[in-house]
């Protein structure tokens with residue numbers, strides 16, 4: 518049974534307002550996606566890596582993999598028109614190239630470059646135990662409900678809420694089957710694998726994430742990423 522990392526890099530990163538896709542932005546002399554690839558390359562339990570890549574960037578990705586010695590990268594699949602499409606392309610692609618239904622696939626946002634070895638390990642352990650693992654962190658802020666973004670008359674109890682991250686892991690056969698059934702049920706634009714599973718009426722199990730497992734969505738996040746890189750480097754020097 519293999520553990521495969523499937524990085525989702527199919528989006529254009531419109532909220533970052535840059536002229537290249539955010540997964541390919543260079544931060545401290547390394548493209549964002551290379552940090553993410555290296556995290557999985559260096560994890561002893563990850564056997565192989567695949568990427569769902571935005572159109573026209575595939576050759577750049579292979580060139581970076583070569584330059585930064587990402588030897589576990591074996592397959593690159595095409596992105597889709599939204600996240601659900603891209604993930605489906607990736608998991609169907611893995612099945613088509615011959616991975617086994619019992620292999621574990623860890624679906625991860627390419628723009629979460631601070632993913633740690635502990636998060637990857639816990640995700641694998643939880644998937645073996647429960648059949649899926651959604652990386653989450655507790656909700657530290659008070660949560661308000663709103664219809665118009667201006668005013669609220671309701672709040673959610675934060676202790677009953679989790680903030681989802683990636684990786685989100687499944688057995689390959691199960692996640693392929695989920696995507697097939699979702700399409701048959703008319704679901705075409707679910708935000709993430711965990712929401713797709715919930716929309717199909719199935720439970721999800723949690724594994725441990727971290728506030729440091731940041732998603733680079735806006736330019737502000739790049740500053741936080743740079744600060745986290747400095748903190749990580751000073752940890753190594755201790």
Ligand SMILES: C[C@](O)(CO)[C@H](O)COP(=O)(O)O
Pocket residue numbers: 600626680681682683708709710732734
């Ligand atoms: C999958 C995810 O990272 C979970 O928090 C998130 O849903 C991705 O959202 P995006 O719209 O692809 O940025």
